[in-house]
Amino acid sequence: MKASVIMSTYNSEEWLEKVIWGFSVQTELDFEIIIADDGSGPKTKELLDKMRAEISMPLQHVWQEDNGFQKTQILNKAIIASKSDYLIFTDGDCIPRKDFVETHLHFRESGYFLSGGYFKLPMNISQAISKNDIISQKCFDIKWLVGMGLPSKNKLKLTASGFLAKFLNFITPTKASWNGHNASTWKSELLYVNGFNQEMQYGGEDRELGERLFNKGLKSKQIRYSAICVHLDHARGYVNEEMWKKNASIRENTRKNKVVKTLTGINSN
Secondary structure, three states: OOEEEEEEEOOHHHHHHHHHHHHHHHOOOOOOEEEEEEEOHHHHHHHHHHHHOOOOOOOEEEEEEOOOOOHHHHHHHHHOOOEEEEEEEEEEEEEEEEOOHHHHHHHHOEEEEOOOOOOOOOHHHHOOHHHHHHHHHHHHHHHHHHHOOOOOOOOOOHHHHHHHHHHHHHHEEEEEOOOEEEEEEEEEHHHHOOOOOOOOOOOOOOHHHHHHHHHHHEEEEEEOOOOOEEOOOOOOOOOHHHHHHHHHHHHHHHHHHHOOOOOHHHOOO
């Protein structure tokens, strides 16, 4: 397979189903989907068992018991389970445009990781999007979104293409960091740095991985206006200040001491 798409989830079957439908209609279909499940209940497994019969690509379910926010641990387990040498990361609340996988494969390059973004949708539109809206790609159509109540501003991320998208990727002030909802690189690079730091919970854990990839010598490539996904709205009950402070301290150490390999990563599994 050309790629493994790894997406995180936790008790969010309605959003996850929409995301999987988005991957089912990709222009490039030679990839597997790996659901990195941080302790969901049985409804997620039931959904995935049903969807395996409805999509064409392999679908793996990598699950661990619920022990609070342990996304870094389940992502490392998903990396181990992946069967491709190129890994694309996203989240179970981000519906990909039909060229999402093709775009990541087009821009991949030895010595680089790719950095994309997302387009945030409000809750009412997130809930209204149907399977047919995803298959027909209406959910990426600005006129349709505005008709559904989307405020009419900041739409270049959905409308730019060709030279304009490349130009915007070049001039955007947004740093090409590792963004867990839209990033990719070679599996060998992630194994070298020992994957995600499992000491970290929510808040900068994705960026810290990217910082260690930089310390190894990788460069990043901006694909913010090329690899498009829409983000479905949700609450963030797992956020707390202590996590942020701890993660900020780990990131500071990673940058200051040029850490490449985390001590608590893939090999912990």
